[in-house]
Amino acid sequence: MTRSRVTVVDIAQAAGVSKSTVSLVLQASPLVNEQTRAKVNAAIRELGYVYNRGAANLRQTASSKIVGIVVNDLTNSFFAELAVGMDMVMQSAGFVQFLANTGESIDRQREVVASMREHGISGLIISPARGTEAADFKPLTAAGVPVVVVVRNIAGAKVSSLLSDNYAGARQATEHLISLGHRRIAFLGGFSDTAVSGERMLGYREALAAAGLDADAALMVNSAPSRAGGVTAIERAMLIADRPTAALCFNDAVAFGVCDGLRARGLEPGRDFGVVGFDDVIEAETAVPALTTVSVDPQGMGRRAAQMLLKQINSGRVEAEAQVASVRLVVRQSCGATLKTWDGGATHDTASHDTVGTDRRQHDRA
Amino acid sequence: MTRSRVTVVDIAQAAGVSKSTVSLVLQASPLVNEQTRAKVNAAIRELGYVYNRGAANLRQTASSKIVGIVVNDLTNSFFAELAVGMDMVMQSAGFVQFLANTGESIDRQREVVASMREHGISGLIISPARGTEAADFKPLTAAGVPVVVVVRNIAGAKVSSLLSDNYAGARQATEHLISLGHRRIAFLGGFSDTAVSGERMLGYREALAAAGLDADAALMVNSAPSRAGGVTAIERAMLIADRPTAALCFNDAVAFGVCDGLRARGLEPGRDFGVVGFDDVIEAETAVPALTTVSVDPQGMGRRAAQMLLKQINSGRVEAEAQVASVRLVVRQSCGATLKTWDGGATHDTASHDTVGTDRRQHDRA
DNA sequence: TGACTATTTTGGAACGATCCAATAAATCTC
């Protein structure tokens, strides 16, 4: 016996006014008399009324107060934090968000976006799955739904974007490793056919070139952009004859995997091998050794993307705007630059240095 | 010039039928003639029609195909994976989900649940913030909205729940550490005033008691249930005179922090100190040393919770059902079990074993 | 008091899809 919903009419009846008046109270209109407002509010509380936004949204002037957020891998801390950042500003703005995970499946992405549209989102933030094309956003923009693309760029799409400065970050990180004395620097993880990977790799290569080092193709190894991928990437990188002594990793997850892989072969990241990540996820700081990484502040990026979207929703204009979030290298321990004390090992009795490189040794175990 | 929405009437006109017929086509009714259906579908594609679910939901017989998911800390892998598990089955069932992060704020939680209700969720899965009371769910259940509480129990709430068997898991893990010869076993991390922590701590204490060991209050140290919390917890635990030789950690995040903290003081987890986590997050397997932990399979739990909710939504009956997800101890390396000769002494010259870390040695620096 | 503002309140027509009862068209039955 599910009793039928409590509606404005019920409230009106209970408060002895018309439904129009109740409606005015609901939207806090100054037109309504204080006493009347109090009576209506009392009735609302009394009857346990809940506003039906769906009904209100029917009138085409209304905004649904719903946005869609689509990410490709929520299990990756980077995206989880991105989502949390968005959530914060959306909640504060009185919006509620659909969130969907695509797991890089373009089909799921299409379904999920279609589904969100049916439910009437007033905007969409998406970190597109691999293979997403500019044309995929056509229907959205044509319908006047603002879209913000984050993290991964979609060439030719007439939507707003918020990307991190991958080129600059990678270049800076690579230069840092070079300044520490490294000459054989690997680029590990990620898929080179993605825009993000391409940009980071370009920064890496140009930094090498500028220093007069040549980019050995054997030093660039693709892998899944995950911790497990990092393990396999470093394994492969150490198979070649002229081994790297340091690596720029596609992201922090890969970097952690690389650290795992190094330890598995008896090498200590930061001491025996320089490791630099990308993203600066929350664990990067507390990990041991603390991860030197390019900070992109995912939560901040999420907040910023949300603000971009809100601005467009509120202004009513759908005008593409491309923003680039600047990044900065955060030097911690995994690159070897701040090497302090854990030199430990009996076969190892160097004094402390503040750079890597001097006490690096080759552990031949293969 | 945002042209007004395309509606069923427009489609009807274009296809030369009535809006009722269009509606029948939309819900794939067998009543409609094949040719008519084709005509209508063509018009739908032609005009770029998008279904307006909000309008459909007005009729009270309809189900909104929206569920709400509320978690308290999406940056914790455990919850991220839980969410992904739910997302999977919800997507497959044609539902779309609101997702909100409360960050343990009971106010945000209340706001966000209210907001979701206004948008017409047909069900809610919630991992309640600390301090949530049974009464908070009253309005939901009274309105016939099924609720599934996950992870944390709310005593007295008349809603369904899916909890992991914290008691059994903690007991099993503690027994395992005891069987490895440990006598001073700490319980690190978490807040003892939460249900989850209470259950796990009980399992820990009863295992100790059953083995004739007494539970030293100094060995139980509270901390935030995060990686950073784990670092501080182990630091505090190592300050006491009669130090622990192993620890059961509140969750995997804490366990990783404990490993970090141990390394910072020159101790190698798994060799010099037994560490057991709880949750079995995805990184537990690939970490070095691989984390011995109580597997609760967060993704599987998410899927299961989603299924419970769907069952209730579909059956229309709101009947509370309490499920307990069984857990199992996954023995990896961090507990030291794969190292046979654990003796806890400072002088330590074990031979090679088939684990990582054979050439790592103890660094006494404290 | 009556005319004239302000200030409040209010029916009814949207909004877009569904569903029921009723109709129209096609097929069958004897």
Added chain:
DNA sequence: GAGATTTATTGGATCGTTCCAAAATAGTCA
């Protein structure tokens, strides 16, 4: 070929809110 049956189609009322034009009430001033 008239009636019964099956198969397709269709107006209109409905869901809960907003908004507009209009009405009712209160307040002001000559």
